[in-house]
Amino acid sequence: MPLPSDINFDTLRPEEFERYLPDLFANGNGKVSEDPRLAKFLGEHPDCAALVNDLETIAEHARSLFQVAADPSDKVWQNIQNKLQQGGFEDDEPEPA
Amino acid sequence: MTQAATPAKSSPGLFKRNPPIAGEAEAIEAAKNGDPEAFSKLYTLHKRRVYTLCLRMLGNVSEAEDMTQEAFLHLFRKLGSFRGESAFSTWLHRLTVNLVLMHLRKKGLNLVSLEETINPSEEDAPKRDFGSRDPVLASSVDRVALERAVASLPPGYRMVFVLHDVEGFEHNEIATMLNCSTGNSKSQLHKARLRLRELLRENSEITLAEGEAA
Numbered sequence: 001m002p003l004p005s006d007i008n009f010d011t012l013r014p015e016e017f018e019r020y021l022p023d024l025f026a027n028g029n030g031k032v033s034e035d036p037r038l039a040k041f042l043g044e045h046p047d048c049a050a051l052v053n054d055l056e057t058i059a060e061h062a063r064s065l066f067q068v069a070a071d072p073s074d075k076v077w078q079n080i081q082n083k084l085q086q087g088g089f090e091d092d093e094p095e096p097a
Numbered sequence: 098m099t100q101a102a103t104p105a106k107s108s109p110g111l112f113k114r115n116p117p118i119a120g121e122a123e124a125i126e127a128a129k130n131g132d133p134e135a136f137s138k139l140y141t142l143h144k145r146r147v148y149t150l151c152l153r154m155l156g157n158v159s160e161a162e163d164m165t166q167e168a169f170l171h172l173f174r175k176l177g178s179f180r181g182e183s184a185f186s187t188w189l190h191r192l193t194v195n196l197v198l199m200h201l202r203k204k205g206l207n208l209v210s211l212e213e214t215i216n217p218s219e220e221d222a223p224k225r226d227f228g229s230r231d232p233v234l235a236s237s238v239d240r241v242a243l244e245r246a247v248a249s250l251p252p253g254y255r256m257v258f259v260l261h262d263v264e265g266f267e268h269n270e271i272a273t274m275l276n277c278s279t280g281n282s283k284s285q286l287h288k289a290r291l292r293l294r295e296l297l298r299e300n301s302e303i304t305l306a307e308g309e310a311a
Contacts, residue, residue, distance in 0.1 A: 022287035025286075025287065026268055026283045054294050058243070058290050061243050062258065063263070064240065065153075066264065066265065068244075070145065070149050070152060071148065072144055072161070072165050076144070076162050080173075083170055084133075
């Protein structure tokens, strides 16, 4: 649910917080735990704070996966070379946007 | 075919993570002119990133290798249309993502799975309770555990999570690629993270139980 512009963070209930959480993550820098508007709420609702911490931990670790890469087997390049030498393969895919 | 690469336009997400590679621009221009050694160099420079992207999106080594092959074959055909308006690696990433998405849409089973996660059924959706503070989750999120958990996500959840959290695409870019709204992309990412939280908590509980039994 999009975050309403008139949301009152002082009277926020956990169910509302859960509904707004995707937008809270997307609209900020991904660090909901550092959002000053939510400091009081998270302090009063430790389970919500735990959820935020866990989701932030997952997102932070996901970024580190970008640095990890695996190699394809040698047969991939052999197949590419074979196909290019044959010169015939379908061309029905879109270009990148 | 010999047009010089123009300065890369700033692109959200990926570009800042894909700085120019030494010798890449020369290899691109030479490959455009049909130099097989230059194309081989482009393959060497980018095979790991392309293959890893395919592997994370598909969760299957054999399919990932097939799609890596397809991505480079299409690169060979499309290279002449690369104008340097974005970083080459970003452009190649998008080409690969488009190919993988088209591949999934062509496969009936995966198409259903993808749509299920764009409009997930209640059974597939992650639990909506907050759970309690798990003191071991942070320590249990090592790379191997997270990779394993990501691989076990439903295809649509995995797609949005990999594109946003791992590859750095923005929600509006993902929405365009998946033909859904940005709100839907945000929602699916959130559900993917919730599901990962469940999987990682289960994993940590199993690890604890095994430790106690030993």
